[in-house]
Amino acid sequence: QVQLVESGGGSVQAGGSLTLSCAASGRTFSSYGMGWFRQAPGKEREFVAGISWRGSNLYYADSVKGRFTISRDNAKNTAYLQMNSLKPEDTAVYYCATNKGRWASIRIYEYDYWGQGTQVTVSS
DSSP: OOOOEEOOEEETTOOEEEEEEEESSOOOOOGSEEEEEOOOSSSOOOEEEEEEETOEEEEOTTTTTTEEEEEETTTTTEEEEOSSOGGGOOOOOEEEEESSSSSSSGGGGGEEEOOOOOOEEEEO
């Protein structure tokens, strides 16, 4: 059974930084793309960043480009989301997910397993 466990969320002031981690088990982590999504209250879940199986292809939402960095360590079965220059509008529950294939994708329906989410709150 595939399990994804996010950690690293918290509260931070605008301009601050956080690094989220996503520990995976139950699947050959290095064979699948990974993604980060977020969901703010009253809004739909949206794509944030995606990374292919070897980390060679990266995608970012325009709203986070230049501020967030997605990465992965296949030896540790862990994906990361480094978030810098955080803004109040980045406040949301952040989820990691595994892609159905090896690629990085912005499409939510191409992801099949999800973590429980971790709260990120940015105050002004």
